[in-house]
Structures are given as C-alpha cells and as structure tokens.
Amino acid sequence: MSCIDGKTYVERINQLNNDVWINGAKITGHLSEHPAFNGVMKSQAKLYDMQHDPDYQEILTYQSLNRSYRIGMSYLEPKTKEDLVKRRKAFQVWARQSVGMMGRSPDYMNTVVMTFAACAELFGDKQCTENMRNFYTYCTQHDISLTHTFIQPQVNRSALYFENESDAIAARVIEENKDGLVIHGARLLATQGGMTDELLVFPTGAFHFDSAYAYAFSIPSNTTGLKFSCRESFHVDESGYDHPLSSRFEEVDTVVFFDHVTVPWDRVFLHNNTDVASRLYTDSGFMPHQIHQVTSRNVIKTEFILGVLQSMIDAINIGEYQHIQEKISEVIVTLETLKALLIASEVHASLDQWGTMTPDRKPLFAAMNLFPRIYPRFIEIMQLIGASGLVSIPSDKDFQSHIGKELKHYLQSADRDGYEKVKLFRLAWDLSMSAFAGRQTLYERFFFGDPVRLASGLYRDYDRTEYVNWVKEFLKRKE
Numbered sequence: 290m291s292c293i294d295g296k297t298y299v300e301r302i303n304q305l306n307n308d309v310w311i312n313g314a315k316i317t318g319h320l321s322e323h324p325a326f327n328g329v330m331k332s333q334a335k336l337y338d339m340q341h342d343p344d345y346q347e348i349l350t351y352q353s354l355n356r357s358y359r360i361g362m363s364y365l366e367p368k369t370k371e372d373l374v375k376r377r378k379a380f381q382v383w384a385r386q387s388v389g390m391m392g393r394s395p396d397y398m399n400t401v402v403m404t405f406a407a408c409a410e411l412f413g414d415k416q417c418t419e420n421m422r423n424f425y426t427y428c429t430q431h432d433i434s435l436t437h438t439f440i441q442p443q444v445n446r447s448a449l450y451f452e453n454e455s456d457a458i459a460a461r462v463i464e465e466n467k468d469g470l471v472i473h474g475a476r477l478l479a480t481q482g483g484m485t486d487e488l489l490v491f492p493t494g495a496f497h498f499d500s501a502y503a504y505a506f507s508i509p510s511n512t513t514g515l516k517f518s519c520r521e522s523f524h525v526d527e528s529g530y531d532h533p534l535s536s537r538f539e540e541v542d543t544v545v546f547f548d549h550v551t552v553p554w555d556r557v558f559l560h561n562n563t564d565v566a567s568r569l570y571t572d573s574g575f576m577p578h579q580i581h582q583v584t585s586r587n588v589i590k591t592e593f594i595l596g597v598l599q600s601m602i603d604a605i606n607i608g609e610y611q612h613i614q615e616k617i618s619e620v621i622v623t624l625e626t627l628k629a630l631l632i633a634s635e636v637h638a639s640l641d642q643w644g645t646m647t648p649d650r651k652p653l654f655a656a657m658n659l660f661p662r663i664y665p666r667f668i669e670i671m672q673l674i675g676a677s678g679l680v681s682i683p684s685d686k687d688f689q690s691h692i693g694k695e696l697k698h699y700l701q702s703a704d705r706d707g708y709e710k711v712k713l714f715r716l717a718w719d720l721s722m723s724a725f726a727g728r729q730t731l732y733e734r735f736f737f738g739d740p741v742r743l744a745s746g747l748y749r750d751y752d753r754t755e756y757v758n759w760v761k762e763f764l765k766r767k768e
C-alpha cells in the first residue's frame with residue numbers, strides 16, 4: 290500500500306464499472322477509453338505518476354508514520370507552518386501540470402478528507418468520529434480518488450420551499466436499518482463523477498429544517514443504486530493542436546442519483562443531527578484548508594493566463610498601446626494580490642481547536658471573493674486582445690491539406706508563422722471561447738458556492754469591532 294501511480298488509478302476505475310450515463314446511454318466497457326473521459330483520466334493518471342517521479346516525489350508525497358509507505362502530500366495534516374508550505378508546493382506542482390485547469394485534481398478532495406478527519410470529534414457521535422478517522426486512514430493507505438456532491442437539485446430555491454416528502458427529489462434518508470442508511474433521491478453536482486473510487490456526500494441546504502437531509506458519508510462509486518448522469522462532454526477530439534485544453538482537462542460534471550442506496554454504518558459520518566450539520570463548515574478547518582488549496586491553484590492558473598496573454602501581445606505586436614498595458618497590469622495586480630494573500634494566510638496561520646495548523650481565514654476569504662469576480666474579466670481581456678485572431682483558427686487538418694501552405698503564409702504574425710500563430714490562438718480560444726472555456730468560467734464563478742452568499746459570509750464573519758471602536762474614539766476626540 291502506497292501512493293498510487295497512473296496505471297493503478299486507471300485500472301481501479303475501469304474495474305469498478307461505475308453506472309455512468311451520457312448521451313442517452315450507459316457507458317459500457319472501460320471508462321478510460323470513452324471519449325468523454327479518456328483525456329482527463331490520462332491527465333489524472335499523469336498526476337499520480339508524478340508521485341513516483343524522483344524529481345517530484347519529495348514534494349508530492351511524505352513517509353507514513355512507520356515509514357513503510359508514502360502518502361500523497363495533500364493528505365498531510367499540517368501541524369506546523371512548514372507543513373502548510375509543503376502542502377502549497379505540492380498543490381502547485383500538480384496545478385502546473387494541468388495549467389490550473391483541473392479544479393478537481395485529487396488534492397482538492399484529499400484536503401476535504403484530511404480536514405474532516407482532523408476534526409472528527411466534531412461529528413459528535415463516537416461511532417461517526419471513528420468512522421471519519423478510519424476513512425481517512427483508508428484513503429491515505431490506498432490513495433483513494435474522490436468526487437463529492439454537497440448540494441441539492443436546483444428545483445425551487447425560495448427560502449419558503451419545502452420538498453414533498455412522499456416524492457423525493459433531493460436525496461434524503463428514507464430508512465435506517467441494520468445494514469445502514471438508505472438514501473433515495475438526487476444530488477448535485479459531482480465534477481469527475483464516475484471517474485473516482487469514491488463519492489463523498491456532505492450536507493448543505495435543507496438540513497437546517499429536516500434531519501432526513503442531515504447526513505454525511507462516503508461510498509464506493511460502484512455502490513448498487515448509484516448512478517452518474519453526465520452533461521454533454523466538451524471533449525471534441527484528442528488533438529492537442531486543435532483543442533489543447535479540452536482534449537486534456539475536460540472534467541465532466543454529473544448529477545448523482547441514489548436509488549435506494551444503502552450506506553453501510555461504518556461509512557456514515559453524520560446522520561440525523563441538524564446541530565452538527567449546521568456547524569460542519571464553520572467549526573472545522575474545511576473552509577481555510579480548501580481555499581488554501583484552491584488559491585494555490587488559482588495563482589498557477591493566473592500565471593498561465595498571463596503567459597498566454599503576453600504571448601498573444603508579442604505575436605501581433607500590440608504591446609505599445611496603453612490600453613493593452615493597462616489590461617495586462619490588471620492581471621498582474623491580481624496575480625500579485627493572490628500570491629500575497631496566500632503567503633499571508635500561511636504566515637498568520639495558527640493551531641485550531643483540533644490541533645491542526647490552519648491558514649488564516651481572512652486573506653483566504655478575500656482571495657475567494659476576488660477570484661470568481663476577476664476570472665470572467667481575464668476572459669474578457671483575452672477576447673479584447675485576441676479579436677478576430679480568436680476565430681481565424683483553422684484546424685491542424687487544414688494546415689496538413691493542400692491549402693496548408695497558404696494558411697501558414699497568410700496567418701503568420703509578427704513573430705511566428707501561421708501554423709504557430711494559430712496554435713497559440715487556438716489555446717487562447719480554448720481558454721476564452723470554446724464550450725470548455727465557458728464551463729471554466731462558470732466553474733470559477735460558482736464551484737465553491739454562490740458568490741453572493743460568499744460575500745455575505747465575509748460580511749458576517751469579518752470582525753470589524755476594532756475599527757468601529759477606533760471611529761468612536763476619534764469622534765470623542767476634543768483636539
């Protein structure tokens with residue numbers, strides 16, 4: 290048992306034979322060979338391979354306590370600030386491999402499991418606490434890949450809406466028996482659904498009112514009754530020239546159906562406890578540790594976007610124009626802000642009530658409120674800089690055809706021939722215009738929650754007492 294390589298990951302997923310549906314049919318045969326999954330599964334496999342690469346092994350993994358096997362660094366429960374730095378470096382090595390495009394590289398979910406295991410006592414019940422800890426050990430020992438679903442179907446978001454119990458839509462506990470909890474209904478939105486070993490389910494939403502929704506568990510992705518319904522895939526083909534990003538990093542999003550799914554008791558982390566469910570995200574290190582991982586990736590993604598933008602500017606030689614310089618300075622300011630917030634969160638980290646070294650929430654919450662707003666602006670800047678270049682993008686096949694010579698000549702830019710110019714602008718198109726690009730923008734806007742409610746969270750939690758008192762003192766000043 291040790292951290293896995295890519296081959297083990299792919300074989301394990303293929304053997305699970307998960308119930309995955311796309312374009313009106315169930316996927317039969319190996320998932321890794323299906324066009325919707327093969328590109329991203331290769332990329333995920335590459336990440337696992339890097340754990341065994343001598344150049345990266347020390348950054349990406351650490352020794353188990355008894356030194357008998359190595360564990361992925363994102364499973365490390367940080368006890369010191371140095372541990373946080375180690376975690377950030379590992380996040381960024383993986384993020385660099387996917388140029389920041391894989392929001393669900395395994396470190397995202399490994400971090401979730403690590404944080405909830407670190408505060409396992411929060412789950413209240415002794416058995417649940419033990420289950421959470423055992424699950425963490427299982428994940429670290431087998432390097433388990435996970436997806437998750439934390440939200441309920443988008444039926445009716447009115448604060449006054451309550452679902453009709455007799456006709457479940459949002460997955461709820463419908464029975465407790467000697468084998469475990471029986472879950473029926475649907476949940477959103479498992480990115481990478483079907484291509485991971487396990488599905489982790491945690492509560493949000495209606496649990497405040499109804500204990501049937503106050504559950505948390507993890508089950509193998511091939512559990513009987515569990516289905517993943519994929520959206521249309523944005524993976525068009527495998528050409529790295531035509532679709533440099535979607536051919537590699539298209540992480541399908543899935544709706545998850547639970548058809549009388551039994552969750553065995555030893556996999557139940559929470560049930561029938563609305564009090565704990567409502568405190569899970571505030572009293573645990575979930576938010577700061579997740580945002581630490583996410584911001585580490587966002588720094589890399591921003592660096593890549595800046596690199597693409599500057600390459601476009603150099604290609605068509607527009608760097609002399611002031612508005613271009615201003616646009617690039619916007620990206621630079623964001624990049625440096627994100628980096629500074631990330632480092633500040635580590636410098637001001639402290640041990641939380643569970644003894645885990647936890648990055649400072651304040652700079653991370655600022656980063657989490659900034660990025661969903663600024664990312665669409667990056668995409669707008671790319672369109673404003675690229676202009677017609679983003680649609681003058683014949684395919685590789687066109688270049689290999691009898692008009693290839695003309696294309697190479699007529700589509701040349703100030704610094705490169707037509708083939709190389711189009712290669713760069715196809716990358717920019719896949720970042721800013723393609724279906725993959727549109728989904729990336731939606732992802733950055735929403736994946737960590739509704740930005741409106743994230744901002745409300747910041748308003749609620751950010752302590753301003755000191756500043757208000759200062760103003761009071763000032764108003765009392767006589768001179």
Ligand SMILES: Cc1cc2nc3c(=O)[nH]c(=O)nc-3n(C[C@H](O)[C@H](O)[C@H](O)COP(=O)(O)OP(=O)(O)OC[C@H]3O[C@@H](n4cnc5c(N)ncnc54)[C@H](O)[C@@H]3O)c2cc1C
Pocket residue numbers: 437438439440443446477478479480481542728731732735736737738739741742
């Ligand atoms: C590409 C993508 C990938 C994702 N991957 C995952 C995943 O892997 N796992 C997972 O669990 N989730 C995932 N999500 C879901 C993500 O967490 C949600 O999109 C996010 O929490 C917002 O919820 P919602 O989509 O249901 O939006 P809704 O809550 O339905 O919001 C729709 C609109 O209504 C407004 N609104 C609704 N309720 C309120 C309210 N109470 N107050 C104010 N305004 C309100 C919102 O501001 C928004 O404008 C993903 C989302 C996307 C887009």
